[in-house]
Amino acid sequence: MSATNHVTLEFPAIAQNVEFARVAVACFASQIDSFTMEEIDDIKLIVSEAVSNVVLHGYDSPGGLVRVHAVIEGNVLTITVEDTGRGIADVEQARQPAFTTSPDRMGMGFTIMEALSDDLDVSSRPGAGVRVIMKKAPRMAGSEEHERRS
């Protein structure tokens, strides 16, 4: 299918909604027939990382929201994960492997998002929140050889 389609999700930034977000986006993404199972798993993972970041780092006080927007244009999936929380002062530093502001975290969230998306854009204004935009298209669109989903 190469039509255009889009969905918006909005929900509180709490830990149990991370699964909801990745399952919902993965289901939407599977409208692109040529994504393999492995690519759908990659999409689950990058959504999980982006939404977990909002839950962990986004807001100083409870009640903040996460907004996820997913768009299909042709064969390209674009996922936007946004919050209106404290933001990131130095985005370049935050994107470094192993950089974290939480001592018990690994600091690998952005590294994973970067590795598994075709394009990662992170923008923020401190105090106004963070916007993460990730793009993903099937590697072997149209090929007969790639592992097909039933």
Add this chain to the structure above:
Amino acid sequence: MSATNHVTLEFPAIAQNVEFARVAVACFASQIDSFTMEEIDDIKLIVSEAVSNVVLHGYDSPGGLVRVHAVIEGNVLTITVEDTGRGIADVEQARQPAFTTSPDRMGMGFTIMEALSDDLDVSSRPGAGVRVIMKKAPRMAGSEEHERRS
């Protein structure tokens, strides 16, 4: 878990989004641990019926949106499915088993929603859209005997 939580979904009223809506709501609903597999299937079905109705009957021209709101309060799931389309002139008539305005339909959508939800509320103003509110709680919450989900 007996906390409060809520999610909002918004997407175009097209046939391939029906699956997305029911999968997303079912995943959210499974945050209520005591829903059985069968009850989760019931939730998928009533969401499928309500969203399919918007796709089929909601709008005179393409591009209309469906808004789904799901709330967990204690053990009760409340699902609202709304559109801003043509609406229903006679809601009582529309809810009758086998009533349909499309010759190739069965007219059983509202009957199924009514049978499988604990409470169904349908309201509409012609020209302003339809709002369907469905409630569902686990039948055997807290019982040891009900078929558990892993």
Add this chain to the structure above:
Amino acid sequence: MRTETRAIGNVLVVRLSGELDLGTAPEFRAKLEEELDAKPDITRIFLVLRDVTFIDSSGLGAILGRYRRLRAHGGGLFAIAPSPQVRKVFDLSGLTSIIPVYETEDEAWARASGV
């Protein structure tokens, strides 16, 4: 959703898997109409539902449409091995009183051959 068909005599055995809803019903409908157009000898469909993981009233409508086409020429459609979810939707919608439901292919064949 996947539809596998195999003609055996005047019976078309159709194995459905996955989810049959408003999104997938057109594909199901088109596939069966094509088969029935191409094989005018077919009078009955055995619809094997064992691997159908979800169905709703739009899915039922697509099945009922095929039933009606065959019925119009004196044939029929049997539903075989519905999962509990599918069975429930059949019952709720009243389809069980229109379309015969069998637990296994064997039972449908026995019934069809008058054993």
Add this chain to the structure above:
Amino acid sequence: MRTETRAIGNVLVVRLSGELDLGTAPEFRAKLEEELDAKPDITRIFLVLRDVTFIDSSGLGAILGRYRRLRAHGGGLFAIAPSPQVRKVFDLSGLTSIIPVYETEDEAWARASGV
């Protein structure tokens, strides 16, 4: 997410199933901390990941935390039978170079016993 544990000598065999993420990590962490507190003889964890269907960096963090606790007392944690999805996250995050990964329980036992 489900965590099944069984102590065999000074090894705690932990079988995880389901999804390990920010939502389920606290339960996993609590369960293992409780076991380790109750059984001070335990020096190693064999973490069987065969039935883990999804993991992310929050899940890895929870595993790494348990590894560090054991390591601080000269013990260790082995990861066993990761699915391709789990393996990929281990590799991407660099955890593979910290935590030993084995394909089967047998290999972990052989290694642990110096065979």
